Amino acid sequence: MTATERVLARIERDFGAHQARWLDWLRIPSVSAQPAHAADCRAAAEFTRRDLAEIGFDARIHDTTGQPLVLAHHPGPASAAGLPRLLFYGHYDVQPPEPLELWTSPPFQPAVVDGPNGKRVVARGAVDDKGQASMWLGALRAWVEETGGLPVPVTVLIEGEEEVGSPSLDAFLAANRPALAADVAVISDTATWNIDTPAVTTRLRGLVYLEVRLRAAERDLHSGLFGGAARNAVNALVRALSALHDATGRVTLPGFYDGIAEPSAEQRAEWAALNYDEADFLARIGLKHPAGEAGRGGLERRWARPTCDINGIWGGYAGPGAKTVIAAEAGAKVSFRLVPGQDPDRIVAAFKGFMAEHVPDDVRLAFDVFSSSRAIEVPRDSRFVQAARQVLADEYGRPAVLIGSGGSIPVVESLKRLLGLDSLLLGFGLDDDQTHSPNEKFEVRCFHHGLRTHARLLGYLGGV
DSSP states (O other): OOHHHHHHHHHHHTHHHHHHHHHHHHTSOOBTTOGGGHHHHHHHHHHHHHHHHTTTOEEEEEOOSSSOEEEEEEOOSSOOTTOOOEEEEEEOOBOOOOOGGGOSSOTTSOEEEEETTEEEEESTTTTTTHHHHHHHHHHHHHHHHHHSSOSSOEEEEEESOGGGTOTTHHHHHHHTTGGGOOSEEEEOOSBOSBTTBOEEEEEEOEEEEEEEEEEOSSSOEETTTSTTTSOOHHHHHHHHHHTTBOTTSOBOSTTTTTTOOOOOHHHHHHHHHTTOOHHHHHHTTTOOSOOSSTTOOHHHHHHTSOEEEEEEEEESOOSSSOOOEEOSEEEEEEEEEEOTTOOHHHHHHHHHHHHHHHSOTTSEEEEEEEEEEOOEEOOTTOHHHHHHHHHHHHHHSSOOEEEEESSOOHHHHHHHHHHOOOEEEOOOBOTTSOTTSTTOEEEHHHHHHHHHHHHHHHHHHTTO
């Protein structure tokens, strides 16, 4: 029996303990967006530090300008010459659980319930990212407990601000380059294709997220006394925002599509082979008709085309009953998902210019940019992508596919820009995991596969 086979056998014997540690971590309400949970964020960091220290890592908590993060190192085997060093990245912070009344069980009391694919865990953070990080944390533990060490050198970085845009992370990466040196970053914070088909994600969209505020009169006005004379801020804002798309679904910002490369023929063929059923995808969320650019396929629109969306809008009176006012102020949250070739700074400048051109000159505009990151495309022929495809095929008994993601993981861009590191995006989530929504869940079956796959990956890269 090989060392990897012994570790896999140990995972089966100890699976209940691995699941228990995952559930214990989920019980800590580490909501980074809410100051009231600052102590909980530190408790989640300490939970991780202690977990890693127990298996021989030099694990320490580092304070930042925001939430603390954990940095840990293991030297790997006695002779590590020629072996790759892996940097495992994850985050312990979670989204706020509200609205609480929509949960079927308390969000920080993980419930193990039955589902169509067997048992699942329902809790905030079940999949994003405590569940997925717990898979590779468990794989590291299984290797140490079974063999006395790890087959490759490993660094672990777990932060506590991913859900609020990682505002402290770039400064930490820049200040700690030598301590973060590695050959590749391994990240499990993405999805697989489906519960039976493993996948490696090779494309991530970038993100620009901002707020625009529009001010007209100096105060809200009586709609009878001032109607027909005074400008309505909500009307002006809605009119401008409605011009962001044309009739075919294309974004109308000047230069928005400059520099974008079309998917290769090979990528198009791979996506076609996935037999994506867009009607079924939409039916599962209660919709019938696709949105986005006309003339583009469903996966292309989700993975390889940029988007613009209004995420929230406000102004005037929205309470019960009637209040006949002309709003003096209105605002909106707007996000742009970007693809390779687009510059986030140019998108921000284009949006500001667009809004200025589409509102009257007696209206005042203000902007706040909350997030800005480039899109990422991982080299498909990377030795680490090929290694992941091999171990996934070994685990699932079928080939792993290469997929894209419409979402953004800003740390991937930061690791590339500041450390020169490519990322191996090895995710096990599903489209129906309700990430960021009430009743977030993670299938125990996916957790099990992920735990075993990470154990296989460590052994494969260590040549054992």
